[in-house]
Amino acid sequence: MGQKCEICGKTVAIGKQVTTRGKAKYLGGVGTKVTGISPRQFRPNLQRIRITDENGTPRRARVCVQCIRSGRVTKRIKN
Incomplete structure (x- = not known):
């Protein structure tokens, strides 16, 4: 997954x-x-949220915060 x-x-x-x-x-x-240069990694800020995909079915996904804030993801609404 990663x-x-x-x-x-x-x-x-x-x-x-x-x-x-x-x-x-x-x-x-x-x-x-x-005094030193070390390799490092910049990791994305991923959140595991419930979303609604294209078919309208709810599922869990790992999404970065920029996608959540920009509105590219629609959160699932509880009934």
């Missing part, structure tokens, strides 16, 4: 975490130095 939105297909993005040390020059220091 970290993937079922509506827009948003998945994990790969990036880097940069670790610095030192005091910034504008604060009176000699400047910040990069």
Whole structure:
């Protein structure tokens, strides 16, 4: 299944975490130095909600918050 939105297909993005040390020059220091660069992952904010699909049948889906806020997903209404 994995970290993937079922509506827009948003998945994990790969990036880097940069670790610095030192005091910034504008604060009176000699400047910040990069002490390490580590790989990291940016995961989508997925929520497991009940939705109504195209056929009108309710089901559970893992959907990112941007799809919920933008209205691409219609939440199931309880009767």
